[in-house]
Amino acid sequence: MRVPVLTYHANNISGNDYASNDHVALVEDLRLIHRKGLRIVPLSHVVDVLLGIAPASDVENAVAISFDDGSWFDWHDIEHPTCGPQRGFAGILRDFAAETGAFVHATSFVIVSPGARAILDKTCLIGRGWWGDDWWPEAQREGLIAIESHSWDHNHHTLPITAQRDQRKGTFRTIDTYADAEAEIRQANDWLDARLAPHRVSLFAYPYGESNDYLVRAYLPRHESEHRLRAAFGTKPRPVEVSSNRWLLPRYVCGSDWKSPTELETVLA
Numbered sequence: 257m258r259v260p261v262l263t264y265h266a267n268n269i270s271g272n273d274y275a276s277n278d279h280v281a282l283v284e285d286l287r288l289i290h291r292k293g294l295r296i297v298p299l300s301h302v303v304d305v306l307l308g309i310a311p312a313s314d315v316e317n318a319v320a321i322s323f324d325d326g327s328w329f330d331w332h333d334i335e336h337p338t339c340g341p342q343r344g345f346a347g348i349l350r351d352f353a354a355e356t357g358a359f360v361h362a363t364s365f366v367i368v369s370p371g372a373r374a375i376l377d378k379t380c381l382i383g384r385g386w387w388g389d390d391w392w393p394e395a396q397r398e399g400l401i402a403i404e405s406h407s408w409d410h411n412h413h414t415l416p417i418t419a420q421r422d423q424r425k426g427t428f429r430t431i432d433t434y435a436d437a438e439a440e441i442r443q444a445n446d447w448l449d450a451r452l453a454p455h456r457v458s459l460f461a462y463p464y465g466e467s468n469d470y471l472v473r474a475y476l477p478r479h480e481s482e483h484r485l486r487a488a489f490g491t492k493p494r495p496v497e498v499s500s501n502r503w504l505l506p507r508y509v510c511g512s513d514w515k516s517p518t519e520l521e522t523v524l525a
């Protein structure tokens with residue numbers, strides 16, 4: 257088993273070419289994946305294989321796709337204030353499926369707290385209400401994009417108050433006590449499970465790709481019945497393998513780990 261997990265940020269739009277726009281990159285990358293004869297599988301299937309629930313043949317020659325932060329750009333087509341109309345990630349996936357007939361799926365790791373998203377909509381976007389969760393149940397029902405957790409508030413540096421006890425923000429390494437982990441991880445899962453039932457959240461992506469020994473070696477492995485997760489993803493650029501630590505699985509990030517189709521070919525090889 258060697259499955260690259262590719263990560264895109266729908267909010268990354270500063271131009272309309274591959275290097276400056278994750279939507280443009282996603283369109284091209286899906287075609288490249290298809291041309292190379294690789295399959296796209298849901299990220300949860302990769303975890304099934306890792307945990308021995310499904311056979312390795314299920315993820316042979318496969319890649320998985322994930323999105324981070326969960327804004328409207330994952331779902332809706334939006335007129336960007338400076339870059340013009342942008343096809344949402346969901347539309348890009350549907351276009352690809354219609355064009356090729358191939359199976360496509362992605363997992364969106366969303367920032368869960370409605371209060372945090374209302375502020376991030378102003379501090380990271382332009383305050384038009386583009387970070388709503390209205391589309392999450394619809395996405396989950398359709399089955400094209402699975403909704404999973406990217407923490408309660410991302411411990412984001414632009415928030416006036418986060419769940420971190422000492423307000424040490426802008427990193428996830430400071431989430432290193434049981435109380436902080438419960439507030440950032442379990443609280444998010446409780447909220448999502450209540451809203452998206454019967455779907456049960458089971459995957460987590462560390463904000464900023466940052467973790468620490470407490471989360472990886474203590475909180476996540478020892479409190480499974482409480483947080484109910486099956487795996488957690490960081491951003492070490494490697495494929496997921498049988499030997500990977502389920503509480504710190506690797507992912508490649510568009511714009512950091514590859515910046516062109518040629519560089520993605522290297523990742524996929």
Ligand SMILES: [Zn+2]
Nearest residue numbers: 324325463464
């Ligand atoms: Zn993030």
